[in-house]
Amino acid sequence: MLVAPAVLIIAGLRLYPLALGVNFSFTGDGDRNGQAVGLDNYAVLLDDPLFREAMGNVWLLVLLLPVAVAIPGMLATFIYLRVPGHRFYRSVYFFPAVLSPVIVGAIFNLLLAYDGTVNTVLGAIGLGPVDWLGDPDVAMFAVVGVHVWATFGMALVVFLAGFSTLDSALIDAARIDGASLSQVIRHVIVPGLSRTIQFVFVTTMIGMLTSMFGLLYVMTGGGPEGSTYLPEYYIWIQQGQMNRPALASAASTVLFGVMLVVGLAQIAVLRRAGRED
Amino acid sequence: MKQRTLTAAAMAAALALAGCGSAAQPDSDSGGSEDKLVVWDWKSGDENAVSYIELAKADFAEKHPDVEVEFVAQPFDQYYNLLGTAIQSGEGPDVMMFNGGGQLRDRTDALLPLDDYIAEDRERLAGWEAFSADGTAYAAPVTLQGHPIYYNKDLYEQAGLDPEAPAATWDDLADDCGAVTEETGANCFAQGNKEGYGIQFWLSGLGSGVLTDAEYEAWIAGDRDWSAPGVKRVFELWQESGDAGLFNDGANSTAMFNDMFAVFEAGEAAHVIGLMSDVGHWKDFSEFLGAENVGVMEAPLVNPESAPSLPYDGGIGYGAAEWTADPELAADLVRSLTSTAALEAFYADAGAIASDTTIDASDAGPAASAIVSRIPDGEPALHVALSSETLELMGRLSQQLLSGSVTVDEALDQLAESDQAG
Structure with a gap:
């Protein structure tokens, strides 16, 4: 009885629409609207190079995850070790986190344009222009780079919070014993922060998989050559621009499956981390 | 504690009731009714479309003084997503704007065939092909769009x-x-x-x-x-x-x-x-x-x-929804939105080449005159097909x-x- 309201809300507003969506993915679009078509939509998805590209990009994001975690980790370490001007850097690093993806995207559209600031600077030091958003081999990395820049401030704050629990006596002891900076980081800071690092891994992963849409929409529109498609963007295009809502439902179901696996894996990681203490 | 449980239960019940309510009355959320028409477009919010909309409304009010018309300007970059969702649920505006070509042809199921209503406008307006599928017109052209x-x-x-x-x-x-x-x-x-x-x-x-x-x-x-x-x-x-x-x-x-x-x-x-x-x-x-x-x-x-x-087609146009309560009323609004006076204002304010062939464009500069002079021999644009x-x-x-x-x-x-x- 006590859990009934929560169960009702979850069942009515989450599970029921989810079931409807999955059911809808087994129907057709256009002329076959409303007819049961079995697994046809999923076959279309498997056959669509664009969808495969989008799923491939999800794995690319997973591969880039360590970089996205290492950057705020390193910067937080420097701030913790009180490099000169660390107070200034702390606020500067956090600043992009308060900007909306659309604004960030618009700013970097100007900077990364072919005749934009970045290429002008590169030209001044004698390096050829790079078509940051027009070269399919570069564009995805450019967008992920901007995403990391825009969001690492939050992870930085989490790292700093983790540092505050670190026993500074350990670091002092290591220094007295003659440990170098890299040895301090490797043998004292990283083991002491293992739970924080795991937490940042999980939240950064979620951030990458769920909040890249705005940036993609503003910066590349999925292009060039479809190289920056992510499943969310694919779903949006199929539903709205191509008028194929059932196919979009099928893609949503696949994305849901992937997120489920990723989410369960993350819960497992967090549980294990919790047991270690 | 008991108090809180009751409140939560009451909220859940209210939510459930709200859900049932809309399910029981499928029409309650749809755009308009007998005395109100809802129009979706991405133009009516523009500064340079103000007098166009005013004149179209005036023209319609003359024919149907007791029918209210509400324009809802949607953001263009999300327009077809919003419209697609509305069509999927069978509830949406009575009259809606379309680009000529694929976007319209993909959605003819949801549109009212206009042929019976627009016979008088056939000659006056150009650009019908982009708003037709299999010889049936589903929207009336407002502007001409082409690629000089x-x-x-x-x-x-x-x-x-x-x-x-x-x-x-x-x-x-x-x-x-x-x-x-x-x-x-x-x-x-x-x-x-x-x-x-x-x-x-x-x-x-x-x-x-x-x-x-x-x-x-x-x-x-x-x-x-x-x-x-x-x-x-x-x-x-x-x-x-x-x-x-x-x-x-x-x-x-x-x-x-x-x-x-x-x-x-x-x-x-x-x-x-x-x-x-x-x-x-x-x-x-x-x-x-x-x-x-x-x-x-x-x-x-x-x-x-x-x-x-000159490759050109109907650029933007208005069509009526298949689910509108009174098809004749919606079609009349489409006709008002393509009336000569309204289109003339759109041409003058927005610099759009209007679909109305009776508008004189000779004083708009050499480029516009060059375009207008090529319209009679123009062909539909290849990519629009x-x-x-x-x-x-x-x-x-x-x-x-x-x-x-x-x-x-x-x-x-x-x-x-x-x-x-x-």
């Missing part, structure tokens, strides 16, 4: 060319471009293919100078041979022009709206395949370059047997053609397959 090739007369003069005699053949155009680039540093074409739209304008802007009349007609009629030499030539020209540096650098990362037009307006390119209405058109260009410096040229001849014409899926694929392939990761033959094979499936 604009050129910068000032750059022509600087390069020692005659600004009143643009090239008539592709080879001459390439020579002229060589001269312009050498003298001024400007590129031949402003090109923006970030969204994959550049190839669409290219196909339609140059198509009439490459395809023969028979090929052109067959294409429009749906009998498209993607392996025909003319079609292949258009895509080869695209790739060759990219390779030869006729486009501005970074075409694949330059947005057509509005970076490509900005390149032309800044005098950094001699030509641009632009639009007739809304944006990227003679009025915009005139503001930057001066009306006397904006020229309009025919598609250059690539194939001596072809006959260049394609489905939105094929257009999306064409956009991606065109980017690959520019980067060299696909050949013209491979691209045409894929396009043929997509076109036949659609």
Whole structure:
């Protein structure tokens, strides 16, 4: 009885629409609207190079995850070790986190344009222009780079919070014993922060998989050559621009499956981390 | 604690009831009723459409004084997503705006056939084809949209060319471009293919100078041979022009709206395949370059047997929803939105080439007059005949053609397959 309201809300507003969506993915679009078509939509998805590209990009994001975690980790370490001007850097690093993806995207559209600031600077030091958003081999990395820049401030704050629990006596002891900076980081800071690092891994992963849409929409529109498609963007295009809502439902179901696996894996990681203490 | 449980239970019950309520009355959320019509578009919020909307409303109020009309201006970049959702649920506006072509043809199931209501407007308005499917009209044209090739007369003069005699053949155009680039540093074409739209304008802007009349007609009629030499030539020209540096650098990362037009307006390119209405058109260009410096040229001849014409279609138009309560009322509103007085105001304020052929455009400057004078002999634009899926694929392939990761033959094979499936 006590859990009934929560169960009702979850069942009515989450599970029921989810079931409807999955059911809808087994129907057709256009002329076959409303007819049961079995697994046809999923076959279309498997056959669509664009969808495969989008799923491939999800794995690319997973591969880039360590970089996205290492950057705020390193910067937080420097701030913790009180490099000169660390107070200034702390606020500067956090600043992009308060900007909306659309604004960030618009700013970097100007900077990364072919005749934009970045290429002008590169030209001044004698390096050829790079078509940051027009070269399919570069564009995805450019967008992920901007995403990391825009969001690492939050992870930085989490790292700093983790540092505050670190026993500074350990670091002092290591220094007295003659440990170098890299040895301090490797043998004292990283083991002491293992739970924080795991937490940042999980939240950064979620951030990458769920909040890249705005940036993609503003910066590349999925292009060039479809190289920056992510499943969310694919779903949006199929539903709205191509008028194929059932196919979009099928893609949503696949994305849901992937997120489920990723989410369960993350819960497992967090549980294990919790047991270690 | 008990109190809190009760509150939560009451809230859940209220939510459940609200859900039941809307399920029991499927019409309660739909746009309008017998005495109210809801219109969706992306124009009515624009400053330069104010008098157009006012005049259309006045025209409708004369016929139906007791019916209220509500305009809901939606953001254009989400318009078809919102509309798609509305159509899926069978609840939405009574009257809605459409771009001519694929977006409308994909959704004719949800639209009211207008033929019985618009018989009187058939002659007065141009551009019906883009709003028709299988001979039935589903929306009435408001503006005409087409793809004239604009050129910068000032750059022509600087390069020692005659600004009143643009090239008539592709080879001459390439020579002229060589001269312009050498003298001024400007590129031949402003090109923006970030969204994959550049190839669409290219196909339609140059198509009439490459395809023969028979090929052109067959294409429009749906009998498209993607392996025909003319079609292949258009895509080869695209790739060759990219390779030869006729486009501005970074075409694949330059947005057509509005970076490509900005390149032309800044005098950094001699030509641009632009639009007739809304944006990227003679009025915009005139503001930057001066009306006397904006020229309009025919598609250059690539194939001596072809006959260049102005590619244009109905640009935007209004259609009525199949689910509207009183079809005649909605159709009357569509007719008011395409009445001569309203369209005249739209033409004057927004610089749109209106669909109404009785409007006099002779005082709008040389570029506009040149466009209007070509309308009677114009043909539907080639890319408008394609489905939105094929257009999306064409956009991606065109980017690959520019980067060299696909050949013209491979691209045409894929396009043929997509076109036949659609």
